[in-house]
Amino acid sequence: MDSGNKRSKILVVDDEKGLVRIIRLNLEHDGFEVVEANNGAQAMDKLRATLPDLVLLDVMMPDLDGFTVLKMIREVGSTPVIMLTAKGEENDKVRGLEMGADDYVTKPFSPRELTSRIRAVLRRGSFADQEEKGKIIVDDRLTIDFDRHEVWVEGELVQLRPTEYRLLYHLVQNAGWVLTHDQILSKVWGYEYENEPHYVRLYINYLRKKLEKDPANPRYILTERGVGYRFVDYKRENLNKS
Numbered sequence: 001m002d003s004g005n006k007r008s009k010i011l012v013v014d015d016e017k018g019l020v021r022i023i024r025l026n027l028e029h030d031g032f033e034v035v036e037a038n039n040g041a042q043a044m045d046k047l048r049a050t051l052p053d054l055v056l057l058d059v060m061m062p063d064l065d066g067f068t069v070l071k072m073i074r075e076v077g078s079t080p081v082i083m084l085t086a087k088g089e090e091n092d093k094v095r096g097l098e099m100g101a102d103d104y105v106t107k108p109f110s111p112r113e114l115t116s117r118i119r120a121v122l123r124r125g126s127f128a129d130q131e132e133k134g135k136i137i138v139d140d141r142l143t144i145d146f147d148r149h150e151v152w153v154e155g156e157l158v159q160l161r162p163t164e165y166r167l168l169y170h171l172v173q174n175a176g177w178v179l180t181h182d183q184i185l186s187k188v189w190g191y192e193y194e195n196e197p198h199y200v201r202l203y204i205n206y207l208r209k210k211l212e213k214d215p216a217n218p219r220y221i222l223t224e225r226g227v228g229y230r231f232v233d234y235k236r237e238n239l240n241k242s
Helices: 017-028 040-050 066-076 090-098 111-125 162-173 183-191 198-211 235-242
Strands: 009-013 031-037 054-058 081-085 103-106 135-137 143-147 150-153 156-158 221-224 227-230
Touching: 009 017, 009 183, 017 031, 031 040, 031 227, 040 054, 040 066, 054 066, 066 081, 066 090, 066 227, 081 090, 081 111, 081 183, 090 156, 090 198, 111 135, 111 162, 111 183, 150 198, 162 198, 162 227, 183 198, 183 227, 198 221, 198 227
Parallel strands: 009 031, 009 054, 054 081, 081 103
Antiparallel strands: 135 143, 143 150, 150 156, 221 227
């Protein structure tokens, strides 16, 4: 999706009306359509009524805080969400990502930074239309069906969040090859994230917990210390077994 040309719709949720007005002016200047909500209840109403392409969601709000609203959003769909967090609240950032947020932006932020992050998340949302299709049987435990966006572990369907799926896709498509932290950030999150290596570590851990029999001693997603990660060369292993 080209967010600038197609007038992507952004739902901005924050109880600071002055900040919402500033965000609206800047985003409209950059070609976005903006919908406003000043609390969690309004946010859910606007989400259902307007079907935005992305939600900007403040963490600190009265009544329903941002985490509660994020949970409600994830219960009804996979609309991309960027959390707006207070400076230095690292725990809020990690908690938001663990609950299914796609990104976070720390206040105060520049209009350029916010627009860049929004475009990056929207760009990642178009990934499913561009990916190579196919079903991959890694071994007798793990099967990945890129046609259906399904991952099966020991016969059970495993639910992956969109970012986890993108990360797995790029690792599998480069099976046997080492991807550096910078390469992974660029492929999965976008060039805007070159200074955010913790994203890679965090989501590698998420994937291992869902896919590996023993996440502490991974079989599929291997660490190349000081360099990056690689997915096991399943094609060679399967060939050697035959």
